[in-house]
Amino acid sequence: MAAVKGIGKREFASRRRKLMGLMEPNSIAIIPSARLAYRNRDTEYPFRQDSDFLYLTGFPEPDAVLVLVPGRRHGQVVLFCRDRDPARELWDGYRAGPQGAVERYGADDAFPIGDIDDILPGLIEGRERVYYAMGRSRGFDARLMGWVNSIREREASGAVPPGEFTDLDHMLHELRLVKSAGELRVMRGAAQITAEAHCQAMRACEPGLYEYQLEAELAYAYARSGARFPAYPAIVGGGANGCILHYIENSERLRDGDLVLLDAGCEYHGYAADVTRTFPVNGRFSPAQRALYEVVQAAHAAGIAAARAGNHWNQPHDATVRVITEGLVALGLLRGRVAKLISDGAYRDFYMHRAGHWLGLDVHDVGDYRVGGEWRLLEPGMVLTMEPGIYVAPDNTRVAKKWRGMGIRIEDDVAIGADGPEVLSAAVPVAPDAIEALMAA
Template identity: 40%
Template sequence: MASLSMSDFKNHRERFFSQMSDNSLALFSAASEVTRSNDTEFNFCQNKSFYYLTGFNEPDALLVLLKRDNKTQAILFSLPKDKDQEVWHGRRVGQEKASQEYGFDQCFTLDEQNDLISQYLNGLTQVYFAFDDKLLTQKVFDLLAQVRSAVRQGVKAPSQLVDASPLINEQRLIKSANEIELMRQANYISILAHKRAMQQTQVGLFEYQIENEILHEFTRHGARHPAYATIVAGGDNANILHYTNNDDRLNNNDLLLIDAGGELSGYAADITRTFPINGKFTEPQKILYQLVLDAKSQVIAAIKPGTCFITLNAIANECLTKGLVELGILSGNIAELVEEKVCKRYFIHGLGHWLGLDVHDVGDYHMNESRQQCREFTPGMVLTIEPGLYMPLDDNTIDAKWRGIGIRIEDNIVVTQQGCENLTQDCPETIADIEALMAN
């Protein structure tokens, strides 16, 4: 299975070290297992920032980054080797292997963390940790209290606490060449899954049967898990943005909206395609679909370093508004409708978001006073572009021919030095290409 090398994770740690003040310590917690029912757990999903810095995929571990006298150490605390536990719950990496294969400077068991970290903290100035991690926050305060209790013995506790989240989030926002290549592969697998879904869809099947085809294709190519709950929404269900019931029957002359992406070595793809269940678009479906596709194409053509979501939203708003006026769905002065963003009545979500280890990835959008995303794009950012139009079945303000149609088309885009790369360009999106694929 494709993955980053241990040197990539070490590089991530080195980049974070470079942001730390001298005589400081940073703490990053692994995730814990989550109970599904009684004594069974959900599939384990690692804390993404911890994973970004370690590549280590066991629960309850703790990473310590120590920077003292401008020398750095990466120290891991993790579960010990235990034959009795491992025969029931699976093999553990252990401390020796973690040191040898994961590139940590020192590795200890979880039971050793309190005493050793208290020693590390003595004489330091700053502690970095994620303030929104309640369990880790409590651990930090407990450790600091432990250090301060020995002040009469000459021990000195750090006096400055720094939120690590903005630092690690900014670092994660700009992907390395190796991260982008891994996301390219995640998209390749996800594209195969969307093609399979188009080819397997038939009138009378259930949405969950198509979901199964998608998950099968993910797994067949090494993406063991979906990056998020798969949306397979037939007909009017597509007008529910986060529809995941996936339990309705697929009806003739309806569209099927599929929002699905695989996760490969922790990195997400996020693709949406909308296509006719019977393989042929009706005329109203064609018209609305082409309008959404035109908006997406115009937006992606404008992506380059220096632009921002404000510019892209203006392009999508103008394209969709003009189209909806031409169709009689909106009426009035086009300039005023654009200014008032009236098309949001039918395009009800955002145009896109950052993508990476999380499907809605971390990173500041730099919101201005008008709550517009004004951050300029720079090479290495990965984002989605996903315009849509949603015409609910019960909306009696529009002509009956539009009702029950929900369309979204979503691509994954890398900002490059010259412009952008569409990681999703090989996933069928034109009316002709979709109908040709479904006819085979």
């Protein structure tokens, strides 16, 4: 796939302006970066920036703090970051430093992170309101309250502490929920890379392989196209392992005659893809597998058709529930009237999760699903997953043996458009005949 550019400096600046435009007069917003995390002893996990911080800055380093001060005469966007240090950079890689934060990342003003205790209290003092996501980092919460308390201690000398703290998450996450044209371009790239990886895994699949060998096909395909990391741990569940919703051991051998459920997506320029396909290990669906698969396929299509601007969030889910319940009745896995089975929740024995979730910088992305107690309306620019499934537990003796141990899910990434849904991951086949043809090629 041809490389896709990431989000540009102008868009990050526009996001910051939009957020500051929502803030009350004489206020300040404080957004810390992620910190390095250790896998074991002195071995670090690959660094992944906090998504809110990334959304506003594009700055890829740990130990940084973004401060937004609307109306500040010497610059509204202040970034505290690690100073340049040739000795550490020799070991750990290059740093932007305060000068790079201004020149390359658009900060108006930047300071070494080591100076934050001296500078940030002065920026907070006199502000009526502090916007901050309290509770995410106990350590940073304590530092912030320490700075505020140091101002309070000087009230007798005329210092003015902030009078109110406001949770930043709601305003910021509403901005993140509706994607820009640039974000959609990157997310199409993430979905395309993921689609190519899924196709490669289908082509490579055969009885006798281990689940982790299909996972390796994905990792290679991602990295080859410029997406070095997965957006989340891949689920590669052969046979009854496909009935475990978040199965990530990926350690079993794939058996002839089983299905394999593959739920995986890459991260590309910070944005996640999230795609699932279920296919026969030997390349051919059995009659029972195809029958159950086609119910999920029909539910998947119904859900996407309902994912339209103006419909509310729950309508696609309701559409999948009806199709799956009707299919389970038709195949004899449920008995009774469809309307009663739905109202009683009988389908939940086989379909126990929602039809989807928001998608963006996080796999389960931010944004409210209800507004004012009602399901929110879908709008152009929102991106969600559509992932209905049927899971027949291997020990479910209430159904015929031929159904037991089958886990089937089909998931695509869907952008809400003004003219209808756009399936970003449509390059991976869904129809059983198309899957079989790809696996036979």
